[in-house]
């Protein structure tokens with residue numbers, strides 16, 4: 001039992017990171033109907049920025065600064081590479097974001113160099129005893145940070161003028177325009193948000209470890225997450241992310257006991273895709289997706 | 297004064313849909329714009345509100361001006377800020393959002409709190425006040441039309457453009473909508489009323505235009521239009537605006553010209 005609960009908490013920590021990344025994908029998709037493949041680069045950029053800023057600013061200060069800077073970077077990318085392509089087929093724009101991703105990662109990797117860089121988080125691999133469970137502090141930290149961010153996002157979309165405008169534009173762009181909503185600002189804000197969320201995710205991936213140039217691959221797990229959660233659903237991104245994180249940890253924890261040997265030792269890697277497949281068999285538009293959304 | 301002068305609009309670089317349209321709406325006036333399906337009424341409204349872009353449409357000639365200031369190069373948001381509100385064809389409410397959220401969106405460009413504007417809206421459309429938390433998509437057709445009108449009024453426009461507000465509504469509701477338009481106008485808002493229900497439109501408008509194939513073919517005070525033979529026969533004759541009749545009308549016109 002203790003074993004199971006500990007795995008679940010680890011899973012929630014890992015799932016929080018997926019949720020942050022998936023939220024970025026979904027926010028951009030809702031605004032522009034395009035899947036942006038630039039998320040992995042923003043994630044790496046955020047973590048690398050933290051490694052440079054953590055000295056003068058401390059961890060939280062560096063995290064906030066890196067988040068804002070990455071949001072700014074995303075804003076610049078949107079304005080220069082994506083906005084001019086508005087109106088082109090979604091597939092074309094998606095490929096452009098893929099190019100952006102590679103370009104940004106090349107630059108960021110240059111800053112990363114061959115040195116071992118760390119985000120110097122306060123937790124490392126330290127654990128804490130919670131109701132008889134041994135829990136890594138960094139998992140608690142990312143879970144709490146994600147909770148705060150998600151609550152903030154939901155409040156933003158519910159109560160603020162721009163948040164409401166973004167929701168309206170995602171349902172009917174022309175009608176939103178007719179109310180005086182600037183669709184350009186909607187695009188810009190959604191890219192900035194996605195960039196910031198990816199930066200936070202990247203920093204927490206690196207917490208307790210080094211910044212690895214290959215860590216962007218984790219962002220790819222967000223793809224099955226958003227599809228199983230429903231491409232256009234923010235709650236779907238959160239629930240899907242946490243679900244996949246937990247199932248992955250459970251798979252890693254129990255595969256030695258229960259999985260057949262021929263499956264190898266890394267069942268947890270394919271878990272997200274298996275879950276996605278199973279969900280889509282039952283719910284073709286994902287857990288929370290709406291019907292009209294085009295299929296990828 | 298809202299003024300459209302010699303306007304030409306082309307869709308997709310090829311289809312000339314408006315061929316030199318001129319109309320004017322004076323402050324506080326109700327003007328009716330009549331015309332059969334495909335005449336270009338909605339296109340004219342899009343040209344005024346900056347929504348042609350969305351449809352790959354473009355103004356190739358002419359101008360739209362508000363109190364002498366040209367506005368046809370402005371973005372939709374700027375047009376709303378200048379004081380032109382619109383109720384789009386088919387209402388286009390945000391079905392997934394609540395009634396009050398729809399109204400708040402109407403006030404997107406207005407500064408300050410929505411509170412007072414919402415109050416005004418609810419006093420004009422009491423039915424919306426009782427449903428403010430409901431999902432807009434579950435409202436009846438008439439209620440949705442009122443929501444679309446209330447949403448446009450949230451920006452306190454000087455001119456309100458209405459695209460076929462009576463479409464698909466029962467006669468009783470059409471009457472109610474008509475009375476509401478009169479009430480909105482009475483508080484000083486100029487109205488450009490696009491309608492296929494000519495009886496309704498001409499009963500409240502002071503002036504009317506009839507459009508056909510992208511041109512204004514009649515431009516008269518409503519009283520005279522109501523008395524006009526062609527209008528009587530083809531727009532006022534039967535309430536069921538049959539497409540075949542309209543087609544017949546167009547054929548005959550071409551034959552005569």
Ligand SMILES: Nc1ncnc2c1ncn2[C@@H]1O[C@H](COP(=O)(O)OP(=O)(O)OP(=O)(O)O)[C@@H](O)[C@H]1O
Nearest residue numbers: 307311313331332333334335336337338339340351
């Ligand atoms: N997005 C578009 N692209 C190309 N052609 C269009 C577009 N929208 C409208 N048209 C054409 O322009 C002409 C005028 O259309 P418009 O919608 O303005 O007419 P309307 O008078 O509003 O008709 P209705 O009474 O049916 O609403 C029609 O021939 C229509 O096919």
Ligand SMILES: [Mg+2]
Nearest residue numbers: 337338339385
């Ligand atoms: Mg029309």
